[in-house]
Amino acid sequence: MSRARLRPVLLLLLAVSLGRAAAKPPGSRGGLGGRKRLLLISFDGFRWDYDQDVDTPNLDQLVRDGVKAKYITPPMLTMTSPSHFTTITGRWVEDHEVVHNMMFNTKTNQKVPHKETLRRSEWWDNGVLPLWITAQNQGLKTASFYYPGGGANYSGQAVNRVVVEESGYPDDNETEWRQNIDTVLDWFSQEDFDLVTLYYGEPDNVGHARGPDHSDRKAIIRQIDRTVGYLRDAMGRRGLDSDLNVIITSDHGMTTVKKRPLVDEIVLNKYLNLLKLASFEILDYGGFGILTPRPGREQEVLEALAKAPNLTVYRKEDMPESFHLARSRRLPPVVVVADLGFNLNSRFIVYVNKGDHGFHNGEMDMKMIFRAFGPDFKKNFLSEPFDSVHVYPLMCRLLDIRAEPNNGSLEQTSDMLIATHGGGARTSLTSLMMVTAFVVIPTLIL
Incomplete structure (x- = not known):
């Protein structure tokens, strides 16, 4: 076949291939352009500056290998349940209606402590869909390990896999921290989960009991740092480094409680x-x-x-x-x-308590950390501060799914992503390069 007669055929193949790439379900995994997975880790009460007075080599390495925000601002209220639900829904508290750690009823005077609400769907399910359910409705597989809200049903739909934190269970066992990491990474590597949220109750507990300036708080930050190092090693052992994006954040900060005789309470x-x-x-x-x-x-x-x-x-x-x-x-x-x-x-x-939160979210002591690394994040990138409500559209972008209505904006975080990010966009670009090569190479040898 002559070069002139072959060229229209190749152009037709190019058009068909590009059409198939564009029609491919958004974020289909596989190949160079496939959707990556996402692990969201929250360390409760990790104030934005807790790593500045402690030796944290693994968190320091994350700064070089990924993204660090100077700090992020929680919503009002600066409490565990409201703030975590803002992160996972991208909605302000007045929209998602988880308005306190304690479940309450003003007419009956019912009051239910935080950990006892974790399976109470009537507290969490107020018409706003969390990311787990949105992702599942678009064909993804999701799980929650201790994350607040993960144990509830939303319009009758449950998260694919849930482990709920039990009331009265200790939060600071380092061996169990590592076991929990192994569990969720096995969900990714062996069972093909797309999104997992993992929650740790520290350094919040030690911040309350001892205060943010106590040596025990510094010790738990060193434990968190070792845990981050273990996470990265465990990812490498499972071959997840090129496939898994990780976001590490928190829900609020912590401040020292003012007490007598220094002040009148x-x-x-x-x-x-x-x-x-x-x-x-x-x-x-x-x-x-x-x-x-x-x-x-x-x-x-x-x-x-x-x-x-x-x-x-x-x-x-x-x-x-x-x-x-x-x-x-x-x-x-x-x-x-x-x-x-x-x-x-x-x-x-x-x-x-020697330390506490729940104060105005404009106070620096209420700000918290943000770290991120993985194949879709830039390296050695320092982000300006942003509100935690903006984490939700970032996660939707990383998972290549359509977001539910939310109060966040991807513009606040898009600079931390590598330029070629985007599941569908990557697939189309890769297909274009492959087909272009197919067109050029035969033409040269004819």
Whole structure:
């Protein structure tokens, strides 16, 4: 066949191949352009600067091998359940309605502690889909290991595989930390999972019990650093280095609690009669409090609390827009936010924590870490700070799936990705290169 007669055939083959590449399901794994997997790890209460006063060689290596954000900002509220659910949904707290660590009912005065809510779908399932379910609906396989919200059902749909943290179980066993890493990496390497979220309860626990400046907090950061080193070695043993993107982050920071005799602690009943004026309250809980005034007493409650020192009281609908809380249907009508380090006490001082969170998310002590590495991330890249709500669209991009409506923006994180990232885009580019080579080489030898 002459070169002139062959060229139209080759051009037709080129068009067909490109059409097939474009029609290929987004992010299909396999080949040079296939979708990579994603592991999201959260270390509860890992403040943004916790690695600066401790020797952390493995976290330092991540800075060279991947992406570090100067810090990221959690949502208001700076608590475990609300913040984790913002990360996994990309929605502000007023949208996803997980408005406290404690599950509550203002009419019955029911209050359920955090770990006992983890399987309570009625607390988590409020019409917003978390990433696990969105990914599953687009053909991916997902799992949650201890991650808050992973044990619930969403419109009747469960996460493909779930391990739920049990109440009262210790969070700091380093041997079990490594076993958990081996488990989730085996899910990737042996069972072809696409997305796994892994949660650790430290350094939050030690930050509460000992305070953020205590030597025990520094010891747990060294343990986390060793765990990161183990993760990377375990990935290498399983051949996952070129296939798995990893994001390491947190939910909030931690600050030292101010106590007597250095300061007068807040006791709200000194300023109003809670039994007489409130029908519901959660006040003995760090720096964030909520209450429902009795009918007709709301203004009286607001005026009384306005006289209390070291706090700000808000009518819910009057809270700053930046809080993204005012439109919540679940949140009670009065919100109290203590100044940094001042814990709220209702009737008498019962608080024993040396460190806490729940304070204004603009405070630097409430900021947390962000690290990322893997085949789709740049190396040695320092990102400017961003809000944690923007992690969700980043994860959707890495998984090459369509995001649900969310409050995040990929523009906040796209600079940390390598230029050729994008499952479908990579596939099309690779196909174009292969077909172009096929066109050029036969033409040269005819």
